[in-house]
Amino acid sequence: MPNKMMIQTPDAPAAIGTYSQAIRVDGTVYLSGQIGLDPSTMQMVEGIEKQIHRVFQNLRAVATAAGGSLDDVVKLNVYLTDLGNFTMVNEIMATYFHQPYPARAAIGVPALPRGALVEMDGVLCLQD
16 A cells, blocks of 8 residues: 555645645655635635736645655646636746756646636655
8 A cells, every 4th residue: 555645734725625735645746736726815816827826836835845846846737718828827837947847738628616717736756
């Protein structure tokens, strides 16, 4: 049986359903999807640019709680209600990540929880 540990931090929004902010299995951390919720108010920040920044800040907080950082992200999934915002995601992502960048997928979706415009999840690989 793998060593499975729940990751939780008050620096990212509390789970709003039956999931954990992240699960660590040995040296791999699976980050649940983050939307642009401010963890202190649990309210959505306004506008796509602020939501993208908030999502990266939330992912960073969970990665830190897991003992890593955004530099440890090896796979990132981006879900957008408007793929026209993909260029903005790239520009903002470059301020949070360094080369080598994680593998990534960008998926257009009709809707996201709480009316979010963007959601991201990812996978970190950490040294044991």
